[in-house]
Amino acid sequence: MYQLLNDLSIIEVSSFVASPTAGLYCAQMGAEVIRVDHKAGGLDYDRYMLTKEGRSLSWENLNRAKKSVALDLRSGEGRELAVALAAKTGNCITNLPEKSFLSHDAMKAAQPAGAPDMTSVRIMGWHDGRQAMDFTVNAAAGYPLMTGPEEWDMETAPPVNQVLPAWDFITGAYCAFAMLAALRQRDATGEGSEVRVPLGDVAIGTLANSGTMAEMLFRGGDRERLGNAIWGAFGRDFRTSDGVRFMVAALTPKQWAGLVKAFDVAAPISALEAETGEDFASGDRPRFEHRHALFDIFQKVADGLDYAALSARMAAEGCTFEKYRTAHEAANDPELVRDNPLFGPSPPNPSGFEYPATRSFANLPGREPGNPAPAPFLGEHSEEVLAERLGLSSGAIGALVDAGTVALSDKDSR
Known part of the structure; x- marks a missing residue:
């Protein structure tokens, strides 16, 4: 972790891949990223593949270096706490719908005096509000019908999906950039921003930026399948x-x-x-x-x-x-992993499984990158964050825990 953003705190209320990726990249550059989840875990908390103890390796790696707060987000009081955390901090990354309890307007309205003007980045499905996920926007953009053996017939051959949810990761990276761009504007003007990034627009916009859309319109038809050949080279x-x-x-x-x-x-x-x-x-x-x-x-x-x-x-x-390597071969390749300074020693992972973990993808010569930080246990920082951010006393937090509104670390629950 580089400490380029150590004066920045971000509340993240998210699940799956794109939104956690945005928070991860900020955390790896030193930002304090506080992930707020439902007390039983978000929709991605048990995302496959699981260790024998039931810990998700996907969740563990997308949430390194973050803090975790667990609230009852199905209750009014739990939602009010989530909104209050985002409002007080002034910075939020989320993929919750705009019409949810965590709307930009709701966060802005809850801001106390002296808080930085609300800046939020929200990942959407499509620009018109329809739901979407990586594999559905990929289908819409046309890439799976450009993929496959050259001899396949364009009219009858099936589509070939990519295994990597690339649009999720591209969107997450773009949202980290968008957050920092909005914060730069706020630093200059004092005005916050609401930034909405539709996953579908990232896919179809990339189709356009790459020149592929213009190519299709120019040729008046589809590109032929090329097998593993590189297009145009x-x-x-x-x-x-x-x-x-x-x-x-x-x-x-x-x-x-x-x-x-x-x-x-x-x-x-x-x-x-x-x-x-x-x-x-x-x-x-x-x-x-x-x-x-x-x-x-x-x-x-x-x-x-x-x-x-x-x-x-x-x-x-x-x-x-x-x-060509299999993914298992790549994970065990000394040149790619063991001798690559991208990877550091295994931190104390919630899963208990030890394996190399990534530092920031960016390499800053002359600066110490530090070792990879672990992901938190769900709710590990609930008490700390509520006390520091909202000024709640230990007694008030204890009452919220007893009422089931706040959950503490699930370290020993699995």
Whole structure:
């Protein structure tokens, strides 16, 4: 954790992936992020996969470095406490509906004198209020029908969903940025902001920003499936004589020259250039348009070499390539994990399971990143936060606990 945001406190009332990701990225930069959940846990508290003790590994990793307050969010008093925490702090990230008890107007109306003007970031489904989640907006954006083997028929072949909920993570990252942008404006003007970020707009907006929307409108139809080939450039998966699959990409003149040299294919490439009238060193277009003939040339070489030999040649020429790994292999790869400064030692996780944990993705040379912080137990900081933020006495908090409005740590409950 870097301490770039250690003067910032954020109340997070969220579940699933996008909203917790926004809070996580702020926490990893030093912000105090206080996650407020229903006392039995939010909708994501038991998200698969669970340890044998019933602890969610997803929840544990998306909530590192945060504090946890557990309230009865189905009761009026519990909701009032959540609103009061957000109002007093002045900063809130949530994916609750705008018409819920935690509306921006409700938080702003509850602000005490001297509180910073309310700034909230709210993740929505679609801009018109319809519900959405990663896999449904992905379907709407068209990407699953661009994915799959090249020989599949465009009209009858099924869609192929991506495994990673990428739109959730992109939205979470965008919301962390949006929160800091709104806070910068408040620092300059004193005025807070209500920021709404629809998950669906992130997906369809990315389709537009990438140029893909313009491409579809320009061509008047859909892009063909390409299998594992890279659209508009040279790149694909290949397989060596010992059965190892690897991905190669050559988007720059240097990458292309290195690949030609590593595979020792200058002669057949020159012959193909003479046949087609193209100069494959001139850019992406000719390499992409003649990709099938080029793929055959490179695959023929890969057929005669094992991966150790070919990867050594590619590394020597500065090629851009990686061997395909399973996720289990990646998690155990020393280069990716053990020797990567991104990862630190296992903190005392609520699950009790020890494994490498990430620091901030950003690396600030000359600054100490610190070791990864643990996720909290649900309700671990209820008493501390209510006392410090709302000025409640221990007796008042005890009465709220006895009434079931506030829950304390569930450390020993599983």
